[in-house]
Amino acid sequence: MHDFSLFGGGWMMFVWWFLIIALVVFAVRSLMNVNQNSKSKETPMEILKRQYASGEIDEEEFNKRKRELLK
Template sequence: MHDGFGFGVSGGFMWLFWIGLIILIIWAVKATASGKSTPSERHKSAIEILKERYANGEIDREEFEQKRKDLTS
């Protein structure tokens, strides 16, 4: 006879099903969210990095031109 608490054999499997489903949903959301990459996360070329360093003032024009020449030859 069913007592309404769901502690029987079928009730136990039902709890396992719902817990498993919740874990699966959480895993899927995390996997989808971590798969997205922003442009700043993608691999940058050496020229792009060099341009950023020049724009940020880390290197001067002379050093920029020399390194650009080295990279393009």
């Protein structure tokens, strides 16, 4: 019979699986956090340009906000 001595016994195998799953979850959450931080580093001017380019605001609104930002 196997007693899973490599993992430290039957119940220890569950502990190892828990640690592996926790490590994977931690890694995924860390990678997602990095992606969110990169978006938050946009300058106000870059955000304004992105909004104009995507059609969220028109040219008049873009110019108005741009003047405010450049003050």
